[in-house]
Amino acid sequence: MKVKKAVIPAAGFGTRMLPAAKSVPKEMICIAGKPAIHYIVKEAVDAGIEDILIITSRGKTAIEDYFDYSPELEMRLERSGKLELIEELHAIADMANITFIRQKELKGLGHAVMHARSFTGDEPFAVLLGDDIMRSETPVTKQLVEQAEKYSCSCVGVKKVETSEISKYCSLGVKALGDGLFDVQELIEKPTPDKVLSNYAILGRYVLTSGIYDLLENAKPGFGGEIQLTDALNLLCRKERMLALEFEGERFDSGNICGYMEASIQLALANPEISDWLKNYMKGLDI
Numbered sequence: 001m002k003v004k005k006a007v008i009p010a011a012g013f014g015t016r017m018l019p020a021a022k023s024v025p026k027e028m029i030c031i032a033g034k035p036a037i038h039y040i041v042k043e044a045v046d047a048g049i050e051d052i053l054i055i056t057s058r059g060k061t062a063i064e065d066y067f068d069y070s071p072e073l074e075m076r077l078e079r080s081g082k083l084e085l086i087e088e089l090h091a092i093a094d095m096a097n098i099t100f101i102r103q104k105e106l107k108g109l110g111h112a113v114m115h116a117r118s119f120t121g122d123e124p125f126a127v128l129l130g131d132d133i134m135r136s137e138t139p140v141t142k143q144l145v146e147q148a149e150k151y152s153c154s155c156v157g158v159k160k161v162e163t164s165e166i167s168k169y170c171s172l173g174v175k176a177l178g179d180g181l182f183d184v185q186e187l188i189e190k191p192t193p194d195k196v197l198s199n200y201a202i203l204g205r206y207v208l209t210s211g212i213y214d215l216l217e218n219a220k221p222g223f224g225g226e227i228q229l230t231d232a233l234n235l236l237c238r239k240e241r242m243l244a245l246e247f248e249g250e251r252f253d254s255g256n257i258c259g260y261m262e263a264s265i266q267l268a269l270a271n272p273e274i275s276d277w278l279k280n281y282m283k284g285l286d287i
Protein backbone atom coordinates (compact mmCIF):
# COMPACT_ATOMS: atom_id res chain seq x y z
CA MET A 1 0.00 0.00 0.00
CA LYS A 2 1.32 3.46 -0.96
CA VAL A 3 -0.23 6.75 0.19
CA LYS A 4 0.12 9.31 -2.60
CA LYS A 5 -2.86 11.59 -2.10
CA ALA A 6 -4.11 13.95 0.58
CA VAL A 7 -7.43 15.62 1.26
CA ILE A 8 -7.73 18.89 3.17
CA PRO A 9 -11.26 19.82 4.26
CA ALA A 10 -11.34 23.63 4.42
CA ALA A 11 -14.98 24.51 3.95
CA GLY A 12 -16.05 25.43 7.51
CA PHE A 13 -17.27 28.91 8.45
CA GLY A 14 -14.71 29.53 11.17
CA THR A 15 -17.28 30.81 13.68
CA ARG A 16 -14.74 30.55 16.52
CA MET A 17 -12.51 33.01 14.66
CA LEU A 18 -15.11 35.72 14.03
CA PRO A 19 -14.97 38.57 13.26
CA ALA A 20 -11.64 37.89 11.47
CA ALA A 21 -13.11 34.95 9.53
CA LYS A 22 -16.09 37.00 8.31
CA SER A 23 -14.38 38.12 5.10
CA VAL A 24 -11.08 36.17 5.18
CA PRO A 25 -11.21 32.35 5.11
CA LYS A 26 -9.94 31.14 8.51
CA GLU A 27 -7.40 28.98 6.64
CA MET A 28 -5.87 32.20 5.24
CA ILE A 29 -5.36 33.87 8.62
CA CYS A 30 -1.66 34.58 9.00
CA ILE A 31 0.46 32.51 11.42
CA ALA A 32 4.06 33.70 11.70
CA GLY A 33 4.12 35.12 8.16
CA LYS A 34 2.21 32.44 6.28
CA PRO A 35 -1.47 31.51 6.02
CA ALA A 36 -2.46 28.55 8.21
CA ILE A 37 -3.19 26.35 5.17
CA HIS A 38 0.38 26.78 3.94
CA TYR A 39 1.62 24.74 6.91
CA ILE A 40 -0.98 22.03 6.24
CA VAL A 41 -0.08 21.66 2.55
CA LYS A 42 3.65 21.73 3.45
CA GLU A 43 3.12 18.91 5.96
CA ALA A 44 1.49 16.73 3.28
CA VAL A 45 4.29 17.52 0.81
CA ASP A 46 6.91 16.72 3.47
CA ALA A 47 5.21 13.34 3.89
CA GLY A 48 5.96 12.61 0.22
CA ILE A 49 2.45 13.45 -1.05
CA GLU A 50 2.17 15.46 -4.28
CA ASP A 51 -1.52 15.29 -5.18
CA ILE A 52 -3.74 17.26 -2.85
CA LEU A 53 -7.46 17.99 -2.90
CA ILE A 54 -8.64 21.02 -0.93
CA ILE A 55 -12.36 21.04 -0.20
CA THR A 56 -13.55 24.64 -0.01
CA SER A 57 -16.88 26.45 0.00
CA ARG A 58 -18.30 29.83 -1.00
CA GLY A 59 -16.13 32.79 -0.07
CA LYS A 60 -12.88 30.80 0.00
CA THR A 61 -11.36 31.67 -3.40
CA ALA A 62 -8.45 33.37 -1.60
CA ILE A 63 -7.13 29.85 -0.89
CA GLU A 64 -7.05 29.06 -4.64
CA ASP A 65 -5.35 32.37 -5.40
CA TYR A 66 -2.68 31.66 -2.79
CA PHE A 67 -1.61 28.46 -4.56
CA ASP A 68 -1.68 30.04 -8.05
CA TYR A 69 0.76 32.25 -9.96
CA SER A 70 0.13 35.98 -9.80
CA PRO A 71 1.50 37.52 -13.06
CA GLU A 72 0.57 41.16 -12.28
CA LEU A 73 2.22 41.04 -8.88
CA GLU A 74 5.26 39.25 -10.29
CA MET A 75 5.67 41.90 -13.03
CA ARG A 76 5.70 44.61 -10.41
CA LEU A 77 8.21 42.70 -8.25
CA GLU A 78 10.41 42.15 -11.32
CA ARG A 79 10.39 45.87 -12.10
CA SER A 80 11.56 46.63 -8.56
CA GLY A 81 14.26 43.91 -8.71
CA LYS A 82 12.68 41.68 -6.02
CA LEU A 83 13.53 38.47 -7.85
CA GLU A 84 13.94 36.33 -4.70
CA LEU A 85 10.40 37.16 -3.70
CA ILE A 86 9.13 36.02 -7.10
CA GLU A 87 10.95 32.72 -6.61
CA GLU A 88 9.43 32.31 -3.16
CA LEU A 89 5.92 32.92 -4.54
CA HIS A 90 6.46 30.48 -7.40
CA ALA A 91 7.72 27.84 -4.99
CA ILE A 92 4.42 28.10 -3.08
CA ALA A 93 2.38 27.65 -6.28
CA ASP A 94 4.58 24.72 -7.36
CA MET A 95 4.65 23.03 -3.93
CA ALA A 96 2.13 20.34 -5.02
CA ASN A 97 -0.55 19.47 -7.60
CA ILE A 98 -3.52 21.03 -5.90
CA THR A 99 -7.10 20.44 -6.99
CA PHE A 100 -10.11 22.23 -5.50
CA ILE A 101 -13.70 21.15 -5.07
CA ARG A 102 -16.54 23.08 -3.44
CA GLN A 103 -18.77 21.65 -0.77
CA LYS A 104 -22.05 23.38 -1.63
CA GLU A 105 -23.79 22.58 1.65
CA LEU A 106 -21.89 22.35 4.92
CA LYS A 107 -23.20 19.06 6.30
CA GLY A 108 -20.21 18.00 8.36
CA LEU A 109 -16.69 16.60 8.09
CA GLY A 110 -17.87 13.19 6.85
CA HIS A 111 -19.90 14.87 4.11
CA ALA A 112 -16.85 16.93 3.12
CA VAL A 113 -14.61 13.83 2.89
CA MET A 114 -17.19 12.14 0.61
CA HIS A 115 -16.34 14.82 -1.97
CA ALA A 116 -12.88 13.23 -2.33
CA ARG A 117 -14.14 9.91 -3.73
CA SER A 118 -13.50 10.62 -7.43
CA PHE A 119 -10.12 12.21 -6.57
CA THR A 120 -8.76 9.24 -4.59
CA GLY A 121 -10.62 6.39 -6.30
CA ASP A 122 -9.62 3.13 -4.61
CA GLU A 123 -6.34 4.50 -3.26
CA PRO A 124 -5.67 5.15 0.42
CA PHE A 125 -5.36 8.83 1.31
CA ALA A 126 -4.34 11.17 4.10
CA VAL A 127 -6.80 13.65 5.63
CA LEU A 128 -5.41 16.79 7.25
CA LEU A 129 -7.85 19.08 9.06
CA GLY A 130 -7.14 22.75 8.40
CA ASP A 131 -7.52 23.86 12.04
CA ASP A 132 -4.88 21.50 13.44
CA ILE A 133 -1.38 22.93 13.04
CA MET A 134 1.49 20.65 14.05
CA ARG A 135 5.05 21.22 15.18
CA SER A 136 7.08 18.00 15.12
CA GLU A 137 10.47 16.54 14.22
CA THR A 138 8.95 14.21 11.61
CA PRO A 139 5.80 15.54 9.89
CA VAL A 140 2.81 13.99 11.67
CA THR A 141 1.28 12.86 8.35
CA LYS A 142 4.56 11.10 7.53
CA GLN A 143 4.44 9.27 10.87
CA LEU A 144 0.93 8.00 10.04
CA VAL A 145 1.76 7.15 6.42
CA GLU A 146 4.69 5.01 7.58
CA GLN A 147 2.47 2.91 9.85
CA ALA A 148 -0.41 2.70 7.36
CA GLU A 149 1.97 1.50 4.63
CA LYS A 150 3.74 -0.93 6.97
CA TYR A 151 0.50 -2.59 8.11
CA SER A 152 -1.59 -1.91 4.95
CA CYS A 153 -4.49 -0.37 6.83
CA SER A 154 -5.97 2.92 8.04
CA CYS A 155 -4.08 4.78 10.76
CA VAL A 156 -5.35 7.80 12.73
CA GLY A 157 -3.24 10.29 14.71
CA VAL A 158 -4.13 10.46 18.41
CA LYS A 159 -3.07 12.06 21.66
CA LYS A 160 -4.36 11.87 25.22
CA VAL A 161 -6.49 14.89 26.08
CA GLU A 162 -7.73 16.07 29.49
CA THR A 163 -10.94 14.41 30.71
CA SER A 164 -12.53 17.87 30.87
CA GLU A 165 -11.69 18.41 27.16
CA ILE A 166 -12.59 15.06 25.59
CA SER A 167 -16.18 16.11 24.79
CA LYS A 168 -14.74 18.61 22.27
CA TYR A 169 -13.16 15.76 20.29
CA CYS A 170 -13.83 12.08 19.66
CA SER A 171 -12.87 9.26 22.03
CA LEU A 172 -11.33 5.94 21.01
CA GLY A 173 -11.61 2.45 22.47
CA VAL A 174 -8.13 1.01 21.84
CA LYS A 175 -5.88 -1.98 22.53
CA ALA A 176 -2.21 -1.05 23.05
CA LEU A 177 0.34 -2.72 20.78
CA GLY A 178 3.42 -0.90 22.15
CA ASP A 179 5.55 1.99 20.81
CA GLY A 180 2.55 4.35 20.78
CA LEU A 181 0.60 2.13 18.40
CA PHE A 182 -2.92 0.87 19.10
CA ASP A 183 -5.58 -1.25 17.45
CA VAL A 184 -8.76 0.81 17.23
CA GLN A 185 -11.85 -1.06 18.38
CA GLU A 186 -14.47 1.66 18.75
CA LEU A 187 -14.93 5.41 18.34
CA ILE A 188 -17.46 7.98 19.47
CA GLU A 189 -17.75 11.63 18.40
CA LYS A 190 -18.10 14.36 21.08
CA PRO A 191 -18.81 11.88 23.92
CA THR A 192 -20.81 12.84 26.99
CA PRO A 193 -18.91 11.92 30.23
CA ASP A 194 -20.72 8.55 30.54
CA LYS A 195 -19.79 7.56 26.95
CA VAL A 196 -16.04 8.30 27.05
CA LEU A 197 -14.08 5.23 25.84
CA SER A 198 -10.62 6.58 26.72
CA ASN A 199 -8.79 9.91 26.81
CA TYR A 200 -7.31 9.20 23.38
CA ALA A 201 -8.75 11.52 20.73
CA ILE A 202 -7.98 11.96 17.03
CA LEU A 203 -6.31 15.32 16.50
CA GLY A 204 -6.79 16.30 12.88
CA ARG A 205 -4.75 13.67 11.03
CA TYR A 206 -5.90 10.45 9.38
CA VAL A 207 -4.74 7.95 6.75
CA LEU A 208 -7.79 6.12 5.43
CA THR A 209 -8.55 3.34 3.01
CA SER A 210 -11.24 3.84 0.38
CA GLY A 211 -13.46 1.52 2.46
CA ILE A 212 -14.59 4.67 4.27
CA TYR A 213 -16.64 5.96 1.32
CA ASP A 214 -19.47 3.40 1.27
CA LEU A 215 -19.86 3.88 5.01
CA LEU A 216 -20.01 7.66 4.59
CA GLU A 217 -22.54 7.42 1.75
CA ASN A 218 -24.85 5.42 4.04
CA ALA A 219 -24.17 7.42 7.20
CA LYS A 220 -27.04 9.07 9.06
CA PRO A 221 -26.56 12.51 10.59
CA GLY A 222 -24.77 12.17 13.94
CA PHE A 223 -23.60 14.72 16.52
CA GLY A 224 -24.91 18.21 15.73
CA GLY A 225 -27.07 16.82 12.90
CA GLU A 226 -23.94 16.50 10.73
CA ILE A 227 -22.47 13.55 8.80
CA GLN A 228 -19.58 12.69 11.12
CA LEU A 229 -16.37 11.09 9.85
CA THR A 230 -15.97 9.49 13.29
CA ASP A 231 -19.26 7.57 12.91
CA ALA A 232 -18.03 6.03 9.64
CA LEU A 233 -14.64 5.25 11.25
CA ASN A 234 -16.50 3.47 14.04
CA LEU A 235 -17.96 1.11 11.40
CA LEU A 236 -14.74 0.85 9.36
CA CYS A 237 -12.67 -0.35 12.35
CA ARG A 238 -15.08 -3.31 12.74
CA LYS A 239 -14.78 -4.25 9.02
CA GLU A 240 -11.03 -3.88 8.57
CA ARG A 241 -7.97 -3.22 10.69
CA MET A 242 -7.49 0.36 11.87
CA LEU A 243 -4.50 1.59 13.84
CA ALA A 244 -4.06 4.68 16.01
CA LEU A 245 -0.63 6.23 16.49
CA GLU A 246 0.16 8.49 19.43
CA PHE A 247 2.18 10.82 17.26
CA GLU A 248 5.31 12.73 18.22
CA GLY A 249 4.88 16.51 18.15
CA GLU A 250 2.70 19.32 19.40
CA ARG A 251 -0.71 20.19 18.01
CA PHE A 252 -2.27 23.66 18.05
CA ASP A 253 -5.95 24.30 17.40
CA SER A 254 -5.65 27.38 15.20
CA GLY A 255 -9.44 27.52 14.91
CA ASN A 256 -9.79 29.37 18.22
CA ILE A 257 -8.05 32.52 19.37
CA CYS A 258 -5.90 30.98 22.16
CA GLY A 259 -4.76 28.03 20.01
CA TYR A 260 -4.08 30.48 17.20
CA MET A 261 -1.90 32.61 19.53
CA GLU A 262 -0.01 29.47 20.67
CA ALA A 263 0.59 28.41 17.06
CA SER A 264 1.73 31.94 16.15
CA ILE A 265 4.24 32.10 19.01
CA GLN A 266 5.55 28.54 18.62
CA LEU A 267 5.93 28.72 14.83
CA ALA A 268 7.59 32.13 15.10
CA LEU A 269 10.03 30.65 17.65
CA ALA A 270 10.73 27.81 15.20
CA ASN A 271 11.46 30.30 12.37
CA PRO A 272 15.16 31.32 12.47
CA GLU A 273 14.37 34.61 10.70
CA ILE A 274 12.18 35.90 13.53
CA SER A 275 12.90 33.77 16.61
CA ASP A 276 15.72 35.95 18.05
CA TRP A 277 13.70 39.09 17.55
CA LEU A 278 10.64 37.52 19.23
CA LYS A 279 12.63 36.22 22.22
CA ASN A 280 14.15 39.67 22.81
CA TYR A 281 10.80 41.37 22.41
CA MET A 282 9.13 39.05 24.93
CA LYS A 283 11.98 39.38 27.43
CA GLY A 284 11.53 43.14 27.26
CA LEU A 285 7.81 43.02 28.03
CA ASP A 286 6.89 44.18 31.50
CA ILE A 287 4.52 41.26 32.33
Ligand code: G1P
Binds near residue numbers: 201204
Ligand atom coordinates in the same frame (compact mmCIF):
# COMPACT_ATOMS: atom_id res chain seq x y z
C1 G1P B 1 -13.16 17.29 14.44
C2 G1P B 1 -13.48 15.80 14.49
C3 G1P B 1 -13.09 15.22 15.86
C4 G1P B 1 -11.63 15.50 16.12
C5 G1P B 1 -11.38 17.03 16.06
C6 G1P B 1 -9.93 17.42 16.26
O1 G1P B 1 -14.01 17.96 15.33
O2 G1P B 1 -14.85 15.61 14.22
O3 G1P B 1 -13.34 13.84 15.86
O4 G1P B 1 -11.25 14.98 17.39
O5 G1P B 1 -11.80 17.53 14.76
O6 G1P B 1 -9.17 17.12 15.17
P1 G1P B 1 -14.31 19.57 15.20
O7 G1P B 1 -13.06 20.27 15.66
O8 G1P B 1 -14.61 19.82 13.76
O9 G1P B 1 -15.47 19.82 16.10
